[in-house]
Amino acid sequence: MPTPHPSRLLITGARLLHPENGELTDASWLEVADGRIAAHGTGRPPAAPEDVPVLAAGGATVMPGLVDAHVHILLTSFDRTESASWTPGYATVRALGEAERMLRRGFTTVRDVGGADHGMARAIDEGLVLGPRLIHGGKALSQTGGHGDIRPLGDDTAPCCQSRPSFARVADGVDAVRAAARDEFRKGAAHLKMLIGGGVASPHDEVSAVQYTDEEIRAAVTEAENHNRYVTVHAYHPRSVNLALRAGVRCVEHGNLLDDDTLRLLLEHDAYLVPTLVTYDQMARFGKQAGMPEQTYRKIADVREAGLAALERAHRAGVNLVFGSDLLGPLQSAQLEEFSLRAQVQPPADILRAATTTAARLLRMEGQIGTLVVGAHADLLVVDGDPLDDIHVLTRPEQHLRHVIKAGTVI
Missing domain, CATH: 2.30.40.10 (Urease, subunit C, domain 1)
Structure with missing residues (x-):
């Protein structure tokens, strides 16, 4: 104890x-x-x-x-078949063990953007376990067939009831998005994450895919504003990133393939960008031996090299940049290596601000942390x-x- x-x-x-x-x-x-x-x-x-x-x-x-604004403490394995058999209690114990390791690396606050819940945050707050301040967003929202819909292609059953620990929940259409957003805020989410583009770790979509419509994104933004919260989005390609920024989201996760319009919109809306370079570096180097599926491994090249160039462009443009790692499973031990990658295009003082004061502003905790x-x-x-x-x-x-x-x- x-x-x-x-x-x-x-x-x-x-x-x-x-x-x-x-x-x-x-x-x-x-x-x-x-x-x-x-x-x-x-x-x-x-x-x-x-x-x-x-x-x-x-x-x-x-x-x-330090503040890491993009973690998934619940995602401690690449083996979806094996993790599907975990009980909620076992998954939670594994997640809180990872949270303690993050604290011991120097991260005293983390923002979980898919998976952690109010019970995990409470256990840490009450001192039942060691861990960083856990700012959680509950489950991310995914459309059917989107980045968070991980059902096998041969599975025709409806998405799960959302009662189990999970990275995301499926919500289609404006009414369903509103209901899901309200439910996550009811459960204490400090922000809402929407998966509005394809992903590297999702096996059945393309990185350039656009997921969710303008109307659905705006519905989520309205609900977030009504609850004094905000929306952040998973997106790589400007087709999805720019759609989200125009719809009023406050933060973009990744953004590796951003274009000039993306930079303009980020500045115009005073929005935040959370690059996550280390996850692609680690997946490219160790993903296969860590159990990453082949279809996921093949997509890494699409975003890995572009990520560093995107960070440099955003830094030169004066975008609000925040530190994030997005490491999954056994790769989470490389969390601090994000600093080394950013140092290729940013001076140390700016990298430190991304992991302290700028991160605090994103979390609306300026003057409190960092x-x-x-x-x-x-x-x-x-x-x-x-x-x-x-x-x-x-x-x-x-x-x-x-x-x-x-x-x-x-x-």
């Missing part, structure tokens, strides 16, 4: 990394009270009462915990080295990550 949160903590001898402006201070201290950042400054730290734990950083960097401002959650990393100088400080936790702190608790 995790230990209770301490009421206070004092960190001394630290360099504080502020991602908002890319500033790294010297000889600083930071004080935590009741799971929040209470104060920080340079020079001599305040005197701590005897019962307040003191963490001597010894010149290490203290920075906000920052060292007073009043924010005390979700912190203590690392040896300067990530602003070398982003690989974050990709080698066995060498550089001293401590992960969540809500003031040293994990």
Whole structure:
């Protein structure tokens, strides 16, 4: 059982990394009270009462915990036949085990965009298990035959009743989309994901396919706005991405094949883009041995090389970019490698903002996570080295990550 949160903590001898402006201070201290950042400054730290734990950083960097805005903690296997036999309890235990591993890599907040539910988030919040802050969207919405409809081609039965843990649910037509959106929001979803284009991991569609109509997307956007939530979409091709942006969605996942109109629409709507480069890299390198189906493996080339170029174009255009990994099954251990891939086209400070302050804005948690401002959650990393100088400080936790702190608790 995790230990209770301490009421206070004092960190001394630290360099504080502020991602908002890319500033790294010297000889600083930071004080935590009741799971929040209470104060920080340079020079001599305040005197701590005897019962307040003191963490001597010894010149290490203290920075906000990382945010991964595209995870699927429920999808812990590529073997659909085997996972179909899992009970909800077994699937949940596996998912929460993966969540703990994400926390220990330095991700103190994750946004699950298909699969995680309110029970998983509650278990973490109540300290029943270790894990990052879990911002979940419930099940993604898929049309019949879409990215989330994984029935075999010979299966003529209706989609499942949606009562089992699953990545997605099928909803066709405006009325069904409205009902499904309302149901996910009823169950506590912080956002709604729509699968509006083909995918790499779905065996029966093309990456360039357009899924869902303008009317269905707008219905979901209206429901999200009515619930003070937002819609994010899975899409690669500009045919689907641009349709969604015109319909008012707030965020695009992937976007590897974006065009000039996509960049214009992202900027015009102040929307967010969550590239997920590492999943294609890992699937291309290890997918077959991890059990990926052949029809999925063949589609990787369509998006892998284009993804890096799309990220570079979006970065140069000034698009709101957010860190995401989208790794599935046994490949999730490569989560930190997304930093290395982005470093090919982005400077470290911008990559860090994507995994901290910009991610916080997307999650509507600015000032709460991804920052060292007073009043924010005390979700912190203590690392040896300067990530602003070398982003690989974050990709080698066995060498550089001293401590992960969540809500003031040293994990």
